[in-house]
Amino acid sequence: MDKKEIQKTLTLIKKLPESRRFFYNTGLLMVEVSKKEAVQILEEKLRAMEETQHNNRKGG
């Protein structure tokens, strides 16, 4: 999973109405999440990725 893919998914989620159901794949199980939660999960992932990249750049 890369930043581009996450950003693409975020754009897609934001386009869908609030009433839609969303599911998060936790490995074996799919957990139902709200649209807000789905966005939060992905934004968190993005932030973590950016932080790692930043740290790698600092370290390298």
Place this chain on the structure above:
Amino acid sequence: MAKKEERKEVKTISMEELNKELRGYIAQIEALRAEISVIDESIANYRTVIKTINNLRDLGKGKNILIPIGGGAQIEAKIENPDRVVVSIGSGISAELNAEEALTQIAKEIASLQSLRRTLEQAIAEAYAKTEELLQKTRELGQAEGKSNK
């Protein structure tokens, strides 16, 4: 005499290098082919999904279906709404879409896979051309070596 030996040494190394490069390109072609077959499989899967969504929509609400649960076992279920499909939209998230949206999403995935396939095919064609070129060089080098040995 020493010069001739030296030249022969250079040619041997070149032949080895050519062979190494050739093997590299052949491996690259094989890897690209493997990737293309994975893509083909994904496209075939997506086409099956399109067929399934359309068939379920045609059959309508309330139909009994069998859901595979692995090991050849199936469990009976009833279609509540064939117009509601949960589709993966990437990054571990799946969203409930209506059938039309799901079909559009799947068509986009197929198009992106086909575009990737074309890129890989192009890379294979380039690797093939390179292989041909290297084979020709190998032949020429072999002939030159044959002559110099006479």
